[in-house]
Amino acid sequence: MSSVRKALESxxxxxxxxxxxxxxxxxxxxxxxxxxxLKFENQPCKLSHEKQVSATNTVGPAVLSQTTKLFIAPELEIPAGSKITVSQNGKTTEFSRSGEPAVYTDHQEIMLELFKGYA
Incomplete structure (x- = not known):
C-alpha cells in the first residue's frame, strides 16, 4: 500500500x-x-459535504443545495444505482450513487444523492 493511500485512508x-x-x-x-x-459491508470510507448557495433574480430566498461525495478504496466496483448506507460521526444515512466514480490510483470519489428508492 502506498504512503499516499495510507494518508488518505487515515x-x-x-x-x-x-x-x-x-x-x-x-x-x-x-x-x-x-x-x-449485499456487495460490500463495513468498508472504510469518508463522506464529504459541500454546501452551495445560488442566488437567483426571482423574489424569495436563495436556493441552497448540498453536494455529497464518498471517498473509498479504488478496487471496489460499485454498480450504478447501488444503495450505499454510510455511518459517520454518529449518523447513518442511505444514499444512491449518481454518476460514474472518479477512480484514482489511491482512492475513488463517488457523487451521492439521498436514497429515495431503486430506479
Whole structure:
C-alpha cells in the first residue's frame, strides 16, 4: 500500500455498506426475481459535504443545495444505482450513487444523492 493511500485512508472516519438490486436465480425453482444483494459491508470510507448557495433574480430566498461525495478504496466496483448506507460521526444515512466514480490510483470519489428508492 502506498504512503499516499495510507494518508488518505487515515482520514476515513466512516464505514459503508453497498447493496444493489439484481436478478437472482432461485437454485430450486430456477426462477429469477429481483432482490437486494449485499456487495460490500463495513468498508472504510469518508463522506464529504459541500454546501452551495445560488442566488437567483426571482423574489424569495436563495436556493441552497448540498453536494455529497464518498471517498473509498479504488478496487471496489460499485454498480450504478447501488444503495450505499454510510455511518459517520454518529449518523447513518442511505444514499444512491449518481454518476460514474472518479477512480484514482489511491482512492475513488463517488457523487451521492439521498436514497429515495431503486430506479
Amino acid at each position: 482520514l476515513y472516519k466512516g464505514t459503508c455498506t453497498v447493496k444493489a438490486w439484481e436478478s437472482v436465480k432461485d437454485p430450486v425453482t430456477k426462477i429469477s426475481t429481483q432482490k437486494e444483494v
